[in-house]
Amino acid sequence: MEPTPPGPRPAPARPTRPVSDADLPFALRVAAAWSWRTAIILVVAWAIAWALAQLSFLVIPVLVAALLAGLLSPVVGWLRRARVPKGLAVAITEVGFIAAVAGLLTLVGRQISIGFAQLWDEALAGLAEVQKWLAEGPLQLTADQLEAYTKDAQRLLQTNQGTLVSGVLSVGSSAGHFLAGALITLFVLVFFLLEGERIWRFLVGLLPRQARPAADGAGRRGWASLVSYVRVQVLVAAVDAVGISVGAAILGVPLALPLGILVFVASFIPVVGALVSGAVAVLLALVANGLVNAVIMLVIVVAVQQIESHVLQPLIMGRAVSLHPVAVILAVAAGSYIAGIPGALFAVPTLAVTNSAVRYIAARGWENSWETGDAPAPAEDAGPVPPSS
Numbered sequence: 351m352e353p354t355p356p357g358p359r360p361a362p363a364r365p366t367r368p369v370s371d372a373d374l375p376f377a378l379r380v381a382a383a384w385s386w387r388t389a390i391i392l393v394v395a396w397a398i399a400w401a402l403a404q405l406s407f408l409v410i411p412v413l414v415a416a417l418l419a420g421l422l423s424p425v426v427g428w429l430r431r432a433r434v435p436k437g438l439a440v441a442i443t444e445v446g447f448i449a450a451v452a453g454l455l456t457l458v459g460r461q462i463s464i465g466f467a468q469l470w471d472e473a474l475a476g477l478a479e480v481q482k483w484l485a486e487g488p489l490q491l492t493a494d495q496l497e498a499y500t501k502d503a504q505r506l507l508q509t510n511q512g513t514l515v516s517g518v519l520s521v522g523s524s525a526g527h528f529l530a531g532a533l534i535t536l537f538v539l540v541f542f543l544l545e546g547e548r549i550w551r552f553l554v555g556l557l558p559r560q561a562r563p564a565a566d567g568a569g570r571r572g573w574a575s576l577v578s579y580v581r582v583q584v585l586v587a588a589v590d591a592v593g594i595s596v597g598a599a600i601l602g603v604p605l606a607l608p609l610g611i612l613v614f615v616a617s618f619i620p621v622v623g624a625l626v627s628g629a630v631a632v633l634l635a636l637v638a639n640g641l642v643n644a645v646i647m648l649v650i651v652v653a654v655q656q657i658e659s660h661v662l663q664p665l666i667m668g669r670a671v672s673l674h675p676v677a678v679i680l681a682v683a684a685g686s687y688i689a690g691i692p693g694a695l696f697a698v699p700t701l702a703v704t705n706s707a708v709r710y711i712a713a714r715g716w717e718n719s720w721e722t723g724d725a726p727a728p729a730e731d732a733g734p735v736p737p738s739s
Contacts, residue, residue: 403689407527410692411534417699418535419542420577421584422447426543440543444536454611461607567716572703578670579702586662587617590624590654594631597650601643603635619694622682624655671702 402409422443429439541549554566595610603609609631616623628651636644678698685697710716 399688406689406692407531408534411531412538413692413696414531415535415538415542416576417580418447418539419546420573420580422539422543423546423577424581437544440540443543444540448536458608458611462605563716564711564714568707568710571710571715572707575671575702575706576699579699582666582670583618585666586658587614589662590614590617590627590658593654593657594627594651597654598631598635598647601635601647601650602639603631603643603647604638605634609634619682619691622686622694624658628652628655671698671705673698673702673705677701 425443425446426436426439429442430436434442550566550569554562554569557565591610591614594613595606598609599606609627612630613627616627628648631651632644632648635647678701681697681701682694685693685695685700687693689696
């Protein structure tokens, strides 16, 4: 019996080792690193946004105070250069601002009380014209049909009386919240104007030492952009308000001055504010003076807004804040979706500040100045984050 030939020898087992990053493609490693870092940033951003939303009753007044500080800090600086003590300069500035706002509101209230009676009479006359058109126009509605529709409207109001009452109560509650927010804003504004530099240095001091130069320079660049934005926006809003209110006064539209104030305030909300204030102007002209007058008012509104969009914004705002119109529209849309009217109001200044700060950090502009000891000295009389230039 012949011996069985030996079979093939088993291959020696290869030594095993754990899979390391070097075994993965470089592109995959880079994509994974970007992915988890981006995910962490988004989660942190969402958490911050959620916390700010919960504290909106404090956050919004503080942000408004920052905008007002950017607007009023040049006045404080001018008074300081006139050798007025800092505390007195801040007091004069804030009291003057409050007096100006109070006087403007008083004037608007008087104009509304005077013009409301005229507007009410004209609205009733316009309603009578509408009823006449419904009866004699192409619809040919009879008096019984008009009376039936009127009763249906009254019945609808009675049915939703509870909803209307709750709406009025919510308006009263909102008015109380607005008053409280205004008081917080004025209180914070005093300290922004009086001790803004100390507040900013305290915040920068909370960061690690190696991050302070970059944070300080970026914050000052962002503050400079905010100040420029507020000043230019006030100018643009004033031009819009004067143009539309003067046009309304020439056409004999009632409440021209309150309409101008509305246009001025609404101009701080890009895109949306112009549409709302323009619609109110046209509606007032329609109710008070008829269709032809409303069409002329519409032409005036469109002309003023076109001058703003194609002349003022590119020449003035484009130099002050380097933002593309598409970025502005997207920022307003995102801000209004996230936080409503306050989000739309603060979207563009937030984007402007972020843009300036990121550009400064990307250019590493702080390195030479801080290494050589030539860092710009803070402006003594500016707001919470004074510009470095």
